Amino acid sequence: MMNPNGFGMTHTITLAESSPLRRADPRAKLAISLCASLAVMLPLEKLLVFSAIYIIFIAWARLLPEAARQVWKLKWILGVLFLVDWLVVSPELAVVVTLRLALMAGVFAMFFSTTTPSELCRALVWMRVPYRYAFSIGMSFQAVSHIDAEWRSVLEAQRARGAFEAPRGWRYLPEQVRNLVCLTVPAVVLTARRAWSMTEAAYARGFESPRRRAYHELSMGAFDYAIMAGALLVAAALMTWR
């Protein structure tokens, strides 16, 4: 769906309001994500066990469809990596590399479909990241969700003015390069302008004021401690497993 300004309203990741993790403290979710990310270093057998546990976990968290959607988006990259590794090195490495990438996509989906950019910002501030950078990181993640919609808008707009033609085949390589220019320049400019507009808007509301006082404060509950403890236990068990 388009808004009147040409920016897409569709988002790369939808906030999963029905997930039990949506109400969890962002620090607990960061801890789970960190544990899951460390698991990519495990050898194949342990990685398979961890992946199975992780799938059960995100199914419990009602995030399986979202995680599957994110992994599916990478299908071409995963497919190529799998084939290349299989042909060049070994089938085992092909499975390990593909599984690692899929797991990372699943972790990304779990965190960002249950955490808003401002919650991420609060967690980073708690971790002693200066507010200036924490706010920027949060805004960056918010902006990333617009990028694919913006590319679509640019493609449509260029087609609408007749600047974009889509000839296929090697004979039309120069046209295809020109197409790339007429898509890339507005897309980059649009992204830069969006970033700039957000910067101006933030400063117009007193960004970088030394007097800033947060309205929301993070507080860990029993549920947050429980899932953090669970994540640490799983990580420790896998590390010590012989």
Place this chain on the structure above:
Amino acid sequence: MVRINELTYAYPQHRKGIGPLTCSIEAGEMLHVTGSSGCGKSTLARCIAGLIPHLYRGEMDGEVFVGGRPTAGTPLWELAETAGFVFQNPASQMLGTSVEEEIQMGLENLGLEREEIRGRLEQALDRFGLAGLRRRRPQTLSGGEQQKLALAAITARRPPLLVLDEPLSMLDVAAATELADSLSELARTGSTVVVFEHRADYLTGMPGLRVMPLDSTKQRESAPAPRPPMHAESGEPATLEASGLGVTIGGNRIIDGLSFTIAPGEVTAIVGRNGCGKTTLIRALAGLQAFEGSVTVNGGRPDFGQVFQNADLQLFNATVRTELLYRVKNPDMRIYAWLMKTLGLGRYENTPPLILSEGEKKRVALATVLMRGPAHGILLDEPSLGQDSAHKAMLMDICRGVAARGKIVVMTTHELHLAAMADRVVLLGSEGIIADGPPDRIFHDTASWERAGLFLPAWMSHPLPEGVTA
């Protein structure tokens, strides 16, 4: 409240700025700054709010004092407590993930106690009628709601000075009137309000309003040629037929079963509330939006050129000249010269189009479409955004010239004066086409406007601006 002494500002890369300018704005005053498209209104607004020179690397001379402090020597966060700034495009200034959060962010930066933030938040939500939308993502609000939210987020901080850069430009008549009333109320309660705005009708007559023209001497570059040298005629005049046109987006039925015909030679204006589906309809006619039903021109597939509401999406070349000539086979340089002159782009021939003002970029985008010469006509989405009255009249002259060649011209607009200059006005509502006919009839049919959730303001009882004939 504001004192400006011999201010001049020039952007990097030789982009024109403003000045020299000397003026002052008294506390509690409501000031309407007018000026032609590209004359520097947005630049001046940024100078008053302090964004220039703090965030911009141009050349600034002279001084600007806000609340007695020089903007150049005062930290931006401190200036923001005195001067609240509302930007032209509300969608691009949304920082929060909910309406509530959008308002909270600015309040947090004031260092207020939690109770005080909560109180001000509730007050702002109530004042601007946003309480029912508090959990919504700002990006999913209509243009009118977004503009109200932007104003709520700034006024909740209670700055004594409010600077607004074209706050009405994207709003329908109902939302624009409501927002103008809010501004008047703010001025009445002691705030200093400075509005940079082309749509003067909504502000004219407000008590205590002072009008300051920014470029009193600047006039339109030249009158348009009586008949534009358009492309050689190809085939029969274009007639558009839409039958059972329906569009569903994300499960929401945006357009439901529209059927209509647009005859060649007609300039058609589509008007309606924010979010009623005007842009979606244009996109469907251009073939950019999947739809049910059929849209044909002379029984075949339409070939329209469309100018988007956000012209930034359509421009990418290094100069205005290369932009206009991009992928135009055997360009007719007579048309090129006519477009450059008529659209007031002559002095920007070697300028990158993306650094022009919003109104100028829209005119470049229109020129690129006209240079290509689409077979069946042009579709314009809010073409009057950022345009002064002279350029709006010129835009209509061009549309008439295109239509006179047997082409179709369809535009969406919130600008009632522009719609009144069209040959036909289609009033769109959530239930479909509410009224359709010549402007004389539509602009006297108050019942239909009420059905569309709009109204006819008093100044539309004489719809055509002075000196313009239908």
